[in-house]
Amino acid sequence: MATTSRTAAHHESPGTAPPAYLQGTVLWVSGGFYDVQTERGVVRCVLRERLRKNLVYPESRGRRRRVQAVRKQEIVEPAVAGDQVCIAPPSSSQSGTEPIGTIEEILPRTREFTRQAVLGHDRGGNTAGQTIIANLDQLVIVIAARQPEPRVGLIDRFLAAAEAAELEALVCINKLDLGLSGDLDAELAVFDDIGYPVVRTSAESGQGVDALRGRLRDHVSAFVGPSGVGKSTLLNALQPDL
Ligand SMILES: Nc1nc2c(ncn2[C@@H]2O[C@H](COP(=O)(O)OP(=O)(O)O)[C@@H](O)[C@H]2O)c(=O)[nH]1
Ligand SMILES: [Mg+2]
Missing domain, CATH: 2.40.50.140 (Nucleic acid-binding proteins)
Structure with missing residues (x-):
């Protein structure tokens, strides 16, 4: 059959x-x-x-x-x-x-x-x-809303690296449950304005994890960002559907 x-x-x-x-x-x-x-x-x-x-094939052409x-x-x-x-x-x-x-x-x-x-x-x-x-085509730049303290300059550097490598990029602000540090909100609006999606998540509470999963669909993505921002925790939260 x-x-x-x-x-x-x-x-x-x-x-x-x-x-x-x-x-x-x-x-x-x-x-x-x-x-x-x-x-x-x-x-x-x-x-x-x-x-x-x-x-290993021979150099000559025209023959089988x-x-x-x-x-x-x-x-x-x-x-x-x-x-x-x-x-x-x-x-x-x-x-x-x-x-x-x-x-x-x-x-x-x-x-x-x-x-x-x-x-x-x-x-x-x-x-x-x-x-x-x-086939990597997308960089997910993960930054904590607090702890470790977010540094916008670091996001800039990762975005530049993504552009140089011709990768799509998005910014993921994790640990939203801790509240946004300082005037991070205003600074994030700039990334949105210039065309980089900003996704806000809490790997701990699960908030925003579905939205992030939606952004990963049909892409091969790499998660980058400082140690302790919650990359591993996020991947575990995403895992059931990966
Ligand atoms: N409050 C809070 N803590 C989180 C969150 N995500 C991760 N963490 C904690 O942050 C610490 C570092 O997380 P980890 O996933 O190891 O970070 P990584 O180094 O980027 O992989 C761990 O203690 C996690 O439990 C979150 O959304 N909220
Ligand atoms: Mg980790």
Whole structure:
């Protein structure tokens, strides 16, 4: 049955993934497992083994490309948070404790956030960017309403960094339950005026968390801001729907 419907859909739109595959976003990579957000919820996956390998092709063109060598990719993680992937979902007949899907393809990245990583001696000690997060497109600048004392200059610096990296940005004022410090209200109005959304939250009470979640939809976002402003607490408050 599954094979029949797969073939039929292939006739309708050649070149696209069979409908048995699901597209999703890698949320979390840990211990060889990849949690992938799909339209059917979060699916825990492993990576198809060939995606771990570096296939090396000869330089010459015009001939059928044949793999010359296979190198194991040992240092660089092939799939990272933010990657768009095609997965084969766990089959319904699969027995056992937790159903596990398989990542079959990693789609091309639109952008990468990298850190310089020194590769092994066998590659001549060359440095290459190690991708930490893929397809990042939004910076969430988190500042506390009080404690640690908000510094508007810091928001400015993060906004400048976001612009330089061509990321969308929004300002999140957390710990609203403590009350706004000084004339922060007036200063925040300026950010709103120049086009940066300001979201006010209390991770503690849950106020504004839905609004923030709405801003995260359809984005790959990174949370930045000083230590102690409540980034981890906010992520935990957001988690049920992530
Ligand atoms: N009053 C209040 N405290 C908060 C709120 N969010 C986080 N905190 C507290 O602030 C402290 C630092 O939070 P944490 O999430 O670790 O900050 P991070 O360093 O930015 O990840 C913790 O003690 C949290 O319980 C909030 O909305 N209101
Ligand atoms: Mg933290």
